[in-house]
Amino acid sequence: MASRSLFLSLRRRSSNCSLSRLLSSGAASTEYVDEYLNNSETDDLKSRIFRLRLPKRSATTVIEKWVGEGNRVSISDLRRISKELRKSQRFKHALEISEWVVTHEEYKLSDSDYAIRIDLMTKVFGIDAAERYFEDLPPTAKTSETYTALLHCYAAAKLTEKAEELFERIKGLALSISALTYNEIMTLYMSIGQVEKVYLVVEELKRHKVAPDIFTYNLWISSCAAALNIDQVKRILDEMRCDSSCNDGWVRYISLVTVYVNASHLSNAESSSPIETEKRITQREWITYDFLVMLYAGLGNKDKIDQIWKSLRMTKQKMTSRNYICISSSYLILGHSKEVGEVIDQWKQSNTADFDISTCNRILTAFTEVGLTEKAHDLHLLLIQKSCSPTSKKSYIGV
Template sequence: MASRSLFLALRRRCRHNGLVNNDFQSSIRERFNLSRFFSSGALSNDFLEQIPNCLENDDLRSRIFRLRLPKRSVTNVLEKWVSDGNQIAISELRQISRELRKSQRFKHALEISEWMVTHEECELSDSDYAVRIDLMTKVFGIDAAERYFEGLPLTAKTSESYAALLHSYAGAKLTEKAEELYKGIKDSNLSFDALIYNEMMTLFMSVGQVEKVLLVVEDLKRKKVAPDIFTYNLWISSHAAALDIDEARRILDEMSCDPSSNESWVRYINLTNIYITTGHLHNADSNSLVEVDKSITQREWITYDFLIILYAGLGNKDKVDQIWQSLRMTKKKMTSRNYICILSSYLMLGHVKEVGEAIDQWKHSTTTNFDTLACKRVLDAFTDIGLTEIANNFSMLLIQKNCDLHK
């Protein structure tokens, strides 16, 4: 405490004498030999966080970002800032919140959101409510976010807040809750863009319910909502997963005629057409497809499953092996769709040994979501062509993973 008192006394003297920050920096380092304190850890976090940032710009953002631990209170910083006679602009709070979220400091960002809610001078926007739902999901869980959404006045239940809650459900793969909310969205008089539909398509793809993707596309078209590049990506991928390459081609044709088509869309279409065109596929460079596709973002380029199926259709086992290996090396959590895709591809190629190896890999995975209809089709295929041992092995896998084909 003595050090802190001396620090503040010297700071007041520097202000009284009109010293600028650089002068103050020199004075304070000479008086306290701060470099020794900082390097030795002699100054506690509490002390450092309470010191006004005299060595830098002493603004609100700096004070908030000096909080080192989640338990430190942003609310206290805001109240102190106001009590010192400073103003807080809502635009500044939004910017600080965005930066905190990028740094994954969700608890501190939520405190800013709570400040905005409790101060009437802050006029909240639709985006503010949506951000709060997302932050509550991350900090307190989906139940808290759900309760907050339900308690909102009707005027605040906008397309953005609905989208935020749906995103929370989809991220947690709460399919039933997501479908119930999606139904409410469709029945409402609100106007939605492609984001809502993309969320549902992504959810269905992630849990292996590929057949439901087409239903979402039909809803989108019925509502006359313009699809974006991600809508097309998910739509094409769903048909690729179902081995319907002709339909994937048709969607590409539709995409090229879309009035919203722009340069990035053309690049995506051209890339996909290269994969579909037999000559280019056979002559493609032997380097990893992960390396080849670094020129565009992960979300823009066609899915691994699609590529596996295309190369399987061309009889190029080396490429199938290569892509499957690349997929397994990523941090992406595998789904039943991924495994069914590789099993189907190796089956098409007639490589029974690799089919058995893929089933063994599936057994050791943490996959818990299953597309029961697709699994049944694969099991029936094994049985129909006389692969009894493979069929029995696959049945044991489904039993091990608690996948009930009789549901």
């Protein structure tokens, strides 16, 4: 222990001496040294970059300093750090890492590197900069990934005309296109309310023999739900069951969507009933939000579910049991029992929707049937705590 203490003391003393020489020589800026002094016990490239709290500080300077000290850095390390920076919305620093890689010819950029760079350019400098960067790429770098990355930027900004033009351009090229490209244009149509165009994209995807993924099906289902076409939703679910790509995740998704559809109580008469014009959000938008919540639950994105739930509670539209079930079961899937209890309380106290225990029982049954017995058990206990008296079944309580 004594030898370890002596080692740490000498290490700190050596570090301080090095920093003193660095300051006196003017080799680094004061703001960088301030960051370097923090958390000196953890000293690797990732830690140094993440200690750059302010966007104006340069990740490039940190990398150059790291390499200048004789440390090696691999492109896989830089990709990993960039990914974590993007998750933390530190887009400028992530772009600076990309810039540094580009200026060092010993590193070879992959198609994904170029695609990520386009997305970062959009976030930091805007779409115009991303467009110029894309157009200046060498022909070998203009792949399905980079085209799709630019399409994603257009779709996110709801630039419909540009997105459609690019989509047509992509289809005219000899590129191997995956479902992701089609999903981007479908997402755009959903976001701008042109849900009727989603099916046209699905038809085109099938005509070109591109395999749909779970997100393709989710967008297709969402468009049908937004159009109150519940019968079509059921047909899509049947198609998913027959898809050779269907896996355990798909099976769970199909089961949960089936529950939401069965809980919606939407009949043809209800579908044709007029929507009150003074409502700020229509019934078809409600259903779209329900499926968006399901999508975000599948992605594990609680923040997005929180945002949607907050927005829906602030509208004048009457909530139904379907809305409450969608939110509560999504929170339950993500393991947030406290939020599930809060949703149940709001549901019970609501003057605009009757609390329907039978739908809760269907959720319990569905969760059990798809193997989520622990989640079913948690919901069962919550319902008992809220004096909801759910149907008692052995499979719910694990006995």
